[in-house]
Amino acid sequence: xxxxxxxxxxxxxxxxxxxxxxxxxxxxxxxxxxxxxxxxxxxxxxxxxxxxxxxxxxxxxxxxxxxxxxxxxxxxxxxxxxxxxxxxxxxxxxxxxxxxxxxxxxxxxxxxxxxxxxxxxxxxxxxxxxxxxxxxxxxxxxxxxxxxxxxxxxxxxxxxxxxxxxxxxxxxxxxxxxxxxxxxxxxxxxxxxxxxxxxxxxxxxxxxxxxxxxxxxxxxxxxxxxxxxxxxxxxxxxxxxxxxxxxxxxxxxxxxxxxxxxxxxxxxxxxxxxxxxxxxxxxxxxxxxxxxxxxxxxxxxxxxxxxxxxxxxxxxxxxxxxxxxxxxxxxxxxxxxxxxxxxxxxxxxxxxxx
Amino acid sequence: xxxxxxxxxxxxxxxxxxxxxxxxxxxxxxxxxxxxxxxxxxxxxxxxxxxxxxxxxxxxxxxxxxxxxxxxxxxxxxxxxxxxxxxxxxxxxxxxxxxxxxxxxxxxxxxxxxxxxxxxxxxxxxxxxxxxxxxxxxxxxxxxxxxxxxxxxxxxxxxxxxxxxxxxxxxxxxxxxxxxxxxxxxxxxxxxxxxxxxxxxxxxxxxxxxxxxx
Numbered sequence: 001x002x003x004x005x006x007x008x009x010x011x012x013x014x015x016x017x018x019x020x021x022x023x024x025x026x027x028x029x030x031x032x033x034x035x036x037x038x039x040x041x042x043x044x045x046x047x048x049x050x051x052x053x054x055x056x057x058x059x060x061x062x063x064x065x066x067x068x069x070x071x072x073x074x075x076x077x078x079x080x081x082x083x084x085x086x087x088x089x090x091x092x093x094x095x096x097x098x099x100x101x102x103x104x105x106x107x108x109x110x111x112x113x114x115x116x117x118x119x120x121x122x123x124x125x126x127x128x129x130x131x132x133x134x135x136x137x138x139x140x141x142x143x144x145x146x147x148x149x150x151x152x153x154x155x156x157x158x159x160x161x162x163x164x165x166x167x168x169x170x171x172x173x174x175x176x177x178x179x180x181x182x183x184x185x186x187x188x189x190x191x192x193x194x195x196x197x198x199x200x201x202x203x204x205x206x207x208x209x210x211x212x213x214x215x216x217x218x219x220x221x222x223x224x225x226x227x228x229x230x231x232x233x234x235x236x237x238x239x240x241x242x243x244x245x246x247x248x249x250x251x252x253x254x255x256x257x258x259x260x261x262x263x264x265x266x267x268x269x270x271x272x273x274x275x276x277x278x279x280x281x282x283x284x285x286x287x288x289x290x291x292x293x294x295x296x297x298x299x300x301x302x303x304x305x306x307x308x309x310x311x312x313x314x315x316x317x318x319x320x321x322x323x324x325x326x327x328x329x330x331x332x333x334x335x336x337x338x339x340x341x342x343x344x345x346x347x348x349x350x351x352x353x354x
Numbered sequence: 355x356x357x358x359x360x361x362x363x364x365x366x367x368x369x370x371x372x373x374x375x376x377x378x379x380x381x382x383x384x385x386x387x388x389x390x391x392x393x394x395x396x397x398x399x400x401x402x403x404x405x406x407x408x409x410x411x412x413x414x415x416x417x418x419x420x421x422x423x424x425x426x427x428x429x430x431x432x433x434x435x436x437x438x439x440x441x442x443x444x445x446x447x448x449x450x451x452x453x454x455x456x457x458x459x460x461x462x463x464x465x466x467x468x469x470x471x472x473x474x475x476x477x478x479x480x481x482x483x484x485x486x487x488x489x490x491x492x493x494x495x496x497x498x499x500x501x502x503x504x505x506x507x508x509x510x511x512x513x514x515x516x517x518x519x520x521x522x523x524x525x526x527x528x529x530x531x532x533x534x535x536x537x538x539x540x541x542x543x544x545x546x547x548x549x550x551x552x553x554x555x556x557x558x559x560x561x562x563x564x565x566x567x568x
Contacts, residue, residue, distance in 0.1 A: 017393075055474055057470070057473055057474065080476075080478055083473065083474075083476055084476035087474060087475060087476070088474040089474070090467065090470065090471065090474065092467070093467075093471070094465055094467035094468055094470075094471040096468065096471070096485065096488075096489065097488075097489055106472075106475055106477075107475035107476050107477075110472075110475065110476055110477045110478070110481050111476060154475065155475070158475070158476065
């Protein structure tokens, strides 16, 4: 029986020296060999922490983390072997002093590979990121984007069973980012490696990944395509908002900037017929629309689609539907609290074009 | 001072101080790496003690080891007093805090991502430690050379533990002290110049050697 590359169960991790009280909690996660998983979420969501756990650079405080069916944390030598099979490329990669070749061949050197093999594999990996022929260039002379490509080549030269990438295209110009994306898929195709990458970029995650894990505050968050909105955020310091449609402002707490992608849980949306005594008045996150779909869903709930400037999907107990005067084509008002808005992606303004 | 005596004094200076620098580096650099790579209770106090120890006068260390190594002292049975070994031991303790302090500063300045990157690429913890040392090699070299320079130029320990015995423990600095006491100031200055030229030569040789390997 073949095991998945990663299998996580009730994994908990808290930084020992953390003053913020941040903790990562993953109830269950499985990544098959050859699968591409994207981790999407805002800064501080726990993407990097999860990658550190998957790279066996940090040990879960509790829970089970298996790598190809085995728990590598049973002893230090197993953890080292697992670390050699699961290679992480960090967000701001560090290049060692020396040449590009020294850097790309480093991992092979610590594995005791002969020099000829090191050189050949490094050359092939550099070709994948279009840096072949520059083996002897000093690493200190490279730009941030070139450094990112060398770091990627350095990981690819090792042909790991799991390739972990923390925002792999964060420092790279848009044109090259597509080539890096192609290289990631090429690695998966050629080596069958599991690839896990983090990204603020929702569209990139959708393009590359077989599956997407949305994280917020160290936990998995549910994602609904129906209630997913994005736009450039503005803020008054206390609250922030995006305007995905002219005049339709989604407000959420805190000071958030850049390009934001957010979701709203359908169960958190309150809905009443327009003119109903309990219908919400003016305020943040109040939207008018018309019921364009109404159907019974599981667990005694009705699924209601409301189309206006924006389209929302809400759920309501079936018994409440009639009591609130809701039927197909009816004009309704919906409302949700700013705290119900979950930010699943945010990019700084200068990267928003990616 | 005849040529043979002079050459012997130079050799004794280089040998005792070179061995002291080597032995102290073998102790100090791993200690500095350990201090630089982890946080623990009492670390600040340890660094403060090390800094204070750096300023210890050579005669104080000489006196301490004179007591320890003299016949009636705890290590008197080894008969080390007035030997080159005693001089080397004293110099190790003189330069140990200096090399530790300089190495600690050098290693703290290495980008913290260096060790993490090595680990992500499959290095063992020991290999990752070597990577950090390699990234700081020039600064570490300065620490070791500073230790050597301190050892080769000190006179208190060499005099008290070596005894300035002709053709046995007399080195350049104790020879300078003797020549000065005799009123032979010119000889003293010449010996001082020889000491500086030797130190300069060693510095150049080591730095050129390291750069050619880089």
